[in-house]
Amino acid sequence: MTGSPRIVEVRKNILKRNDEAARALRQRFQEAGVFVVSLVSSPGSGKTAFLEKTLTLLREAGRRPAAVVGDLATQNDAVRLARSRTPVKQIETGTLCHLEAAMVESAIAEWDLTALDYLFIENVGNLVCPASYDLGENLRVVLLSTTEGEDKPLKYPTIFNTADLAIVTKIDLADAVEFNRELACANIHSIRSGLTVLETSSKTGAGLREWLALLESRR
């Protein structure tokens, strides 16, 4: 929002309240032994396709994943993700441009967290607003599709700065869109030095084994 003292103060209070809620969530997650991963990206970067593949592969590997997914409107993503036969909850945010910790708390209220190994939180498609809101996650993953252009890390630095991992999606389209992987990586690392970057395709399955191995090792 704009920079008047009153707005800044109100915004500070919102963030402070969110940080407290996120801290409580993180504590609960840790006690329950569930590893929590949040996904942020532009609309249409392939978060849901990526998450559907991830849930399916984890279930096939004997793990117990679940997912919470945020959108302004529709239950579409929850319907898509339910095909992975894992527990899924949709949060409809209305006009709100990001998820907050309290929304996640409500969404998972009825779940027994000790029965889960992984909880995934798919944020509203937005490369700006979700950056400021801690959701109590252990790992924040920013997704960047090959079709979006290599300059996005430079233009949306905060979200890349707050991420623990970057995933390039739609790598199967790299040639068609003349994606320059060296430039994309250089741009990511100019914002966040040393950030791990994985290249994946939910269509061909490329990179998904490496992603699962990384998840298991971080957990």
Add this chain to the structure above:
Amino acid sequence: MTGSPRIVEVRKNILKRNDEAARALRQRFQEAGVFVVSLVSSPGSGKTAFLEKTLTLLREAGRRPAAVVGDLATQNDAVRLARSRTPVKQIETGTLCHLEAAMVESAIAEWDLTALDYLFIENVGNLVCPASYDLGENLRVVLLSTTEGEDKPLKYPTIFNTADLAIVTKIDLADAVEFNRELACANIHSIRSGLTVLETSSKTGAGLREWLALLESRR
């Protein structure tokens, strides 16, 4: 932001102030005889490539266009757009997720608007927040790339509801990503009945003549 009474009140005041600034801008634009077009979309939908082509084609047609472009960080887009040899101003919003009318006002402060036929305003890449902020434009255009998926109008209804025109970009990639144009159109029209939809490619030039004809007729 969240829904506490205090936040709602502050948000109302911001929007009210913006509406007043936008009204004044619209009056100035009208008096100067400049037709103002704003572009909104996800990050990476191809707004800048589309705008670069548009500026070049308009200049070649003897028109006098100019552009203001918003990003959180970098002057990249202004540098790209300057290749069209038209006046361009970059607005860096810092962490702000959208442009506001007052920012546009500052950006164009030194320009003689009567020397322009068209002013384009490229918003921050974001399908949520720009929807609520009037910039005094005559035409708000929402761009949707074929690579983003056909469901975006359903998931981000407000931005499609406030748009005067929808442009599908990267139509050259339609086959590669199995883009379903009928479904995309049906989804757009379920949110905003009768909205004109143009299919374009900044790479091949497809649809750009129709876009220019539409601009000239609306002006």
